[in-house]
Amino acid sequence: MDAxxxxxxxxxxxxxxxxxxVRRFWTRLGLPGLIxxxxxxxxERVLRKVWDYFDAQGPLTGGREWPITYRRxxxxxxxxxxxxxxxxFTSMLYPxxxxxxxxxxxxxxxxxxxxxxxxxxxxxxxEPDVGSYVREAVDAGARVxxxxxxxxxxxxxxxxxxxxxxxxxxxxxxxxxxxGSGPAPGKHTGPEPIARVLARNPGLRLIVAHLGMxxxxxxxxxxxxxxxxxxDTTMAFTDFTEAFMPFPAQALPRLADLxxxxxxxxxxxxxxxxxxxQLDALERLGLGPDWLRAVCxxxxxxxxxx
Ligand SMILES: [Zn+2]
Numbered sequence: 150m151d152a153x154x155x156x157x158x159x160x161x162x163x164x165x166x167x168x169x170x171v172r173r174f175w176t177r178l179g180l181p182g183l184i185x186x187x188x189x190x191x192x193e194r195v196l197r198k199v200w201d202y203f204d205a206q207g208p209l210t211g212g213r214e215w216p217i218t219y220r221r222x223x224x225x226x227x228x229x230x231x232x233x234x235x236x237x238f239t240s241m242l243y244p245x246x247x248x249x250x251x252x253x254x255x256x257x258x259x260x261x262x263x264x265x266x267x268x269x270x271x272x273x274x275x276e277p278d279v280g281s282y283v284r285e286a287v288d289a290g291a292r293v294x295x296x297x298x299x300x301x302x303x304x305x306x307x308x309x310x311x312x313x314x315x316x317x318x319x320x321x322x323x324x325x326x327x328x329g330s331g332p333a334p335g336k337h338t339g340p341e342p343i344a345r346v347l348a349r350n351p352g353l354r355l356i357v358a359h360l361g362m363x364x365x366x367x368x369x370x371x372x373x374x375x376x377x378x379x380x381d382t383t384m385a386f387t388d389f390t391e392a393f394m395p396f397p398a399q400a401l402p403r404l405a406d407l408x409x410x411x412x413x414x415x416x417x418x419x420x421x422x423x424x425x426x427q428l429d430a431l432e433r434l435g436l437g438p439d440w441l442r443a444v445c446x447x448x449x450x451x452x453x454x455x
Contacts, residue, residue, distance in 0.1 A: 162423070164229070164232075167425055168229075168232040171183075171232075171234065171425050171428065172233070172234050174428045174432075174445075175234060175445065175446070178438055178441055178442050178446075180445060180446045180447075182234040182235060182446065183234060183236065183413060183428075183446055184235070184236055184238070184412075184413060184445070184446050184449035184453070184455065185235050185238045185239070185415050186239055186293070186323075186325060186381050186412045186414050187241055187325060187381050187383040187414025188230065188235075188240070188241060188415060188416070189240070189241045189242065189417070189418065189419055190223065190227075190240035190257075190264075190267070191240065191241075191253065191256070191257075192242075192253070193223065195253075199419065200217050200220060200419070203215040203217055203419060204217075209299060209332070209333050209335070210332055211331070211332030211333045211393070212333075213332065214421075215421050217418065217420070218418065218420050218421065218423060218424075219417060219419075226417075226418050227266075229417075229418075229424075230266065230417065231266065233424060235266065236266060236446075236455065237267075237449065237453065237455045238266055238267060238268065239268050239270045239293055239295070240260050240261065240264075240267055240268075240270040241295040241325060242257055242270065242295060243272045243295050243296070243327075244272060244301065245300050245301060245302075246274075247276040248276070249274065250272050250273055250274045250276075250279070250282060251282045251285075253272050254271045254272060254282060254286045254289075254291070257270050258271075258289050258290070258291070268292045268453060268455075269289075269290050269291050269292050269293075270291065270293050270294070270295060271283070271286035271287075271291035271293075271294050272294060272297075273294060273296055273310070273313050274301055275303035275304070275305075275307050275309050275310050276309065277309060279310060280312030280316065283312075283313040287317075287320055287322065291322065292322065292323075292453060293322065293323050293325060293453070294322060294324040294325070295326075295327075296327070297327045298327060298328045298338055299327055299328075299330075299333070299334075300335070302335055302336050303337060304336075304337045304342055305326070305328065305337065305342045305343060305345075305346050306342045306345035306346050314346060314349070314350045315350060318352040318354070319352075321352075322354065323355075323356050323452060324353065324354065324355050325356045325414070326355050326356065326357060327358040328340075328342070328343050328357060328358070328361070329357065329358070329362050329365075329368065330362075330363060330364060331359060331362035331363045331390075331394050332362075332393075339367070340361070340364050340367035340368055340371055343355065343357075343368075343371060344371060347371065347374075347375050351375060351377070353377065354377045354378075354452075355375075355377070355378050355379070356378075356379045356380065356412060357371070357372070357378065357379070357380045357381070358381050358383055358414065359383045359384055359414075360381070360382060360385040360411075361380065362384075362385060362394045362396075365396055365397060366397060366403075368380065369403050369404070369407065372407055372410060378410070379410040379411070379448070379452070380407070380412070381413070381414030382411060382413055382414050382415075382427070382431060382444065383415060383416045384415075384416050384420065385430075386430035386431060386433075386434060387426055387427060388422065388426070388430075401434065404436070405436050405440060408436070408439070408443050408444065409443055409448055410448065411443070411444045411448065412448050412449050412452070413431070413444055413445045415427045428445070
């Protein structure tokens with residue numbers, strides 16, 4: 150525990166109170182629990198580095214104060230999700246340089262094996278052997294991939310990645326991809342490179358992380374044009390995000406229409422607010438209980454067969 154975490158827990162509800170609130174949310178909707186497609190678990194020393202980065206308000210955080218609410222040991226973090234009633238979740242992890250993805254994928258396979266509810270997750274990077282280790286991860290049972298265009302600073306439409314995209318499209322394995330320019334732009338973020346990837350791989354099941362913020366409407370365009378494209382809600386609509394990258398009110402009807410392709414994501418544990426706040430932020434959109442049921446559980450249950 151550190152000062153920041155103590156401060157945060159002093160201000161909010163206790164852990165059992167928060168868990169009861171989360172469970173009330175999905176019980177009221179008549180759901181068997183939640184499915185969260187965007188949670189981060191990674192090797193401990195990598196996660197510590199990520200937390201240090203947020204603490205130092207590194208440039209990719211948008212220079213904003215970003216207290217990590219769930220700064221706990223791995224077992225405790227997994228237990229929190231269980232207490233919340235999150236039936237299935239991912240272990241989003243990502244390399245920032247070449248030569249790292251294979252090792253991360255080995256770790257993630259082990260984590261999924263020892264962690265009930267974890268969907269076996271893998272990652273990739275723009276490098277010559279990406280096709281071979283993506284094949285290995287798929288053969289090992291990976292059910293979802295994570296790609297981080299902002300941190301990785303590669304062009305997702307680079308020819309080097311084509312074997313990986315082709316394989317994932319053929320296998321129908323979803324890829325959660327951080328490709329919007331929030332909280333800060335990267336060299337290759339934004340809708341244009343993703344449009345090129347999809348032109349070449351129309352069947353690729355991309356899940357645009359963070360609803361593509363701040364290019365929300367451009368990514369809604371892409372989803373409307375490509376029926377296999379989905380979006381995750383990670384940090385969208387929260388007070389934190391609305392203060393600097395608000396979702397445009399005029400696009401809400403489009404979000405309602407895409408209700409079968411929007412998936413709950415949270416960024417747990419690296420969030421500057423309580424988990425319950427993400428759920429409340431979705432509810433206050435006023436899109437109704439059917440939309441919430443689909444987004445918080447049913448869409449992901451269908452996609453992953455859980
Ligand atoms: Zn994330």
